[in-house]
Amino acid sequence: MRLLNRYVISQLSICTIYALLALISLYSFFDIMGEISHVGDGRYTADKMLFYVLLLIPTHAYELMPLAVLVGALVCLNQMASHSEFTVIRTSGISLASIIGMMLQFGLMFAIIAALLGEYVVPKTGPYAEQYQLHARQNTISAGDSGIWLKQGQDIVNVAEMLPDGSLKDISIYRHDDQFHLSETLHAASANVDVHTQAGKQTKWHLHQVDQSILQAHQIVVNHLENVDWHMSINHQLLNILLVAPEQMSIIALSTYIKHLKNNHQQIIRYELAWWRKIAYPLACIVMALVALAFTPQQNRRGNMGLKLFYGICLGLFFHFSGRLFGFTSQLYGVPTPVAAFLPTLLFLGLAVYLIRRQEKR
Structure with missing residues (x-):
């Protein structure tokens, strides 16, 4: 059982890393396309532009981690199903609870990585990247x-x-x-x-x-x-470099800044929402692992397999953008920030549990 557990988690992790690298490469390509027109502004050379794009990679890795977990797990589990490995695992006496336990361990591992990125790496590389670009493009x-x-x-x-x-x-x-x-x-x-x-x-x-x-x-x-x-x-927009995006701040920094804004009678909804999302976001990796299991076909039928893989990836993209949508509703309609932060994850968790139970009954 322990050997099987290591094998499944290692295969899931490898596919997830490949998926994350592919998504980061795609986002980095878009970054280059967006920045290439600014090359030549001030001292902003092609080398500095590429270094700026490299500095954005930790932020992209953090933002794309749940989506990479879903895509990687979907690809891995569907490959195992197509090679009848998943069928052998089930028929050898491994219970659904044991498989769910493997998926939870796999999701927890990437949830910890996401939490460490969001708390210690992104708060340093994100603001530094913006400052580096500003200093290169504006000599003054x-x-x-x-x-x-x-x-x-x-x-x-x-x-x-x-x-x-x-x-x-x-x-x-x-x-x-x-x-x-x-x-x-x-x-x-x-x-x-x-x-x-x-x-x-x-x-x-x-x-x-x-x-x-x-x-x-x-x-x-x-x-x-x-x-x-x-x-x-000096253009007013250039001063926005001082206003660090709340998504690039650590939980400790957000707590301190929220208190500071309260003392200055400033709006804090956006920063409170970012604080709660910092708590909820790593949990999304665990939920995405369960969603991948829910979209894994139990039988070796390639048509069914490809369709479920497509649906699963579309669902992951919807989750990736739904967090921003719920954030806007919190600011526009006064939805409590904990609800806006946790609701997408909880909805997808409920969907995953429902689909797994439905699939098991069949």
């Missing part, structure tokens, strides 16, 4: 742990944080003279970017609670200003 912009740094003429600007509503926090502006000697500093507690008021390519920033320091020959003049309007020739 760089991003790091201290926020985003911008250069406009003789001014150097640092923005520490961007909140979900588009407002900025902790803005520091360093102005220099023609000899590039520091002449003035401004520090604003917050700012709002007026995206509708533009002069050419310039966007107006409304700075609030500003501390101004003017460096003169023998003294420093310090002023406190309630509001200052300041023009910046």
